[in-house]
Amino acid sequence: MDARAPGLAAGYPASMRRLCEAFSRMPGVGRRTAERLTYYVLRASSDEAAELAAAIQAVKQSVGYCSVCHNVTETDPCEICADPRRDHATVCVVEEPKDVIAIEAGGEYRGVYHVLLGRLSPLEGVEAEDLTLDALSQRVRSGQVREIVIATSPNLEGDGTALYIHRQLAPLGVKVTRISRDVPSGSSLEHSSPSIINDAILGRREM
Amino acid sequence: MDARAPGLAAGYPASMRRLCEAFSRMPGVGRRTAERLTYYVLRASSDEAAELAAAIQAVKQSVGYCSVCHNVTETDPCEICADPRRDHATVCVVEEPKDVIAIEAGGEYRGVYHVLLGRLSPLEGVEAEDLTLDALSQRVRSGQVREIVIATSPNLEGDGTALYIHRQLAPLGVKVTRISRDVPSGSSLEHSSPSIINDAILGRREM
Numbered sequence: 001m002d003a004r005a006p007g008l009a010a011g012y013p014a015s016m017r018r019l020c021e022a023f024s025r026m027p028g029v030g031r032r033t034a035e036r037l038t039y040y041v042l043r044a045s046s047d048e049a050a051e052l053a054a055a056i057q058a059v060k061q062s063v064g065y066c067s068v069c070h071n072v073t074e075t076d077p078c079e080i081c082a083d084p085r086r087d088h089a090t091v092c093v094v095e096e097p098k099d100v101i102a103i104e105a106g107g108e109y110r111g112v113y114h115v116l117l118g119r120l121s122p123l124e125g126v127e128a129e130d131l132t133l134d135a136l137s138q139r140v141r142s143g144q145v146r147e148i149v150i151a152t153s154p155n156l157e158g159d160g161t162a163l164y165i166h167r168q169l170a171p172l173g174v175k176v177t178r179i180s181r182d183v184p185s186g187s188s189l190e191h192s193s194p195s196i197i198n199d200a201i202l203g204r205r206e207m
Numbered sequence: 208m209d210a211r212a213p214g215l216a217a218g219y220p221a222s223m224r225r226l227c228e229a230f231s232r233m234p235g236v237g238r239r240t241a242e243r244l245t246y247y248v249l250r251a252s253s254d255e256a257a258e259l260a261a262a263i264q265a266v267k268q269s270v271g272y273c274s275v276c277h278n279v280t281e282t283d284p285c286e287i288c289a290d291p292r293r294d295h296a297t298v299c300v301v302e303e304p305k306d307v308i309a310i311e312a313g314g315e316y317r318g319v320y321h322v323l324l325g326r327l328s329p330l331e332g333v334e335a336e337d338l339t340l341d342a343l344s345q346r347v348r349s350g351q352v353r354e355i356v357i358a359t360s361p362n363l364e365g366d367g368t369a370l371y372i373h374r375q376l377a378p379l380g381v382k383v384t385r386i387s388r389d390v391p392s393g394s395s396l397e398h399s400s401p402s403i404i405n406d407a408i409l410g411r412r413e414m
Contacts, residue, residue, distance in 0.1 A: 011307070011308035011312070012304070013269070013279055013281040015265040015266045015268075015281065016270055019262040019263060019265070019266045021262075022259040027243060027244075027247055033235070036234060037233055037234075038266065040233050040234055041263050042267075042270055042279065044267075049264070049267040051229055052230075052263055053261075053263040055225045056248050056259055056260040056263075057257070058222040058225065059223055060249075060253055060256040061222075062220070063220050063222055073220060074221065098242070101219065105218070
């Protein structure tokens with residue numbers, strides 16, 4: 001053990017360094033936070049540590065993406081896509097699974113979803129083929145969709161993504177609407193209240 | 208699935224909620240951070256997720272506390288306590304394993320350590336029996352220790368802990384020194400440079 005060696009948590013037992021490095025790979029977790037989390041595991045009961053490890057494995061084993069809407073799900077198709085009481089001719093296009101949760105929390109929307117798993121961002125190198133846009137076109141071409149409600153974020157990149165989708169789908173003869181800008185401009189769906197989200201969806205306008 | 212149910216990440220698949228809750232139990236991890244980390248696991252490769260889960264288990268299985276000095280270790284006694292080239296008659300008392308690493312990074316100290324695993328803090332309810340103070344008295348009573356170098360943090364609680372140890376050990380006839388206050392007052396060992404730590408240990412004074 002050479003405690004003078006540079007690098008992550010040099011001087012700690014090898015398995016603590018290994019865990020510290022694994023935590024450091026997570027987004028927004030720097031070296032100090034990784035050390036703090038490693039200490040948490042060291043001091044946690046065996047049951048707590050086993051639960052954390054098992055929960056990590058369980059997510060990888062049982063959660064996937066719905067083959068219809070690309071939302072996160074443990075069943076395929078997901079519960080919303082499999083629900084006969086939903087209006088399957090109305091498809092709300094959102095960026096992330098958490099946007100589905102925000103709109104469902106509103107409780108007014110009765111259609112189904114399409115999750116892009118991101119938004120177009122030329123600056124961050126996110127292009128059309130990185131999103132689930134081809135799958136969305138396929139859904140529209142199937143002829144089962146009457147209206148596409150675009151609920152991407154009301155900011156520059158979300159608006160750009162909405163325009164791209166409108167240009168791509170309008171020629172296919174489907175009605176394309178955009179949720180009302182009553183969702184504060186520059187904001188995001190997940191930070192809006194349920195009633196604001198309900199109003200935005202009810203007040204959607206054709207693009 | 209009732210997406211309107213309150214609580215942590217309602218609306219997500221059950222295994223994602225479970226992981227989110229496990230992450231939320233970690234210190235300094237709020238709900239949003241737990242969600243972010245859960246998404247990281249979902250999007251990570253199977254190898255990355257398996258490595259994180261395995262690293263958590265490995266820490267619990269292979270890291271424990273040295274029965275002599277109470278530092279974290281994968282062997283018992285730890286590498287420092289088992290090293291015949293160290294001066295086993297000089298024992299440096301620190302609060303946490305990371306203080307051992309800070310002093311070892313300095314490279315001047317050749318004695319051994321005693322890790323308290325905390326410091327006295329009446330406000331936070333940390334009392335003498337919560338630390339490894341009894342084990343420290345036992346080490347001194349064994350007659351093998353000539354000098355105790357107290358390197359608790361140079362702040363109110365670290366100074367209080369040092370005074371407590373001095374009162375407890377001085378009657379046993381051992382020399383008790385405190386590291387020099389050249390470690391900036393109110394600071395901590397781990398944020399001091401190696402040369403400041405070396406100077407503080409070399410400049411220690413009898414209490």
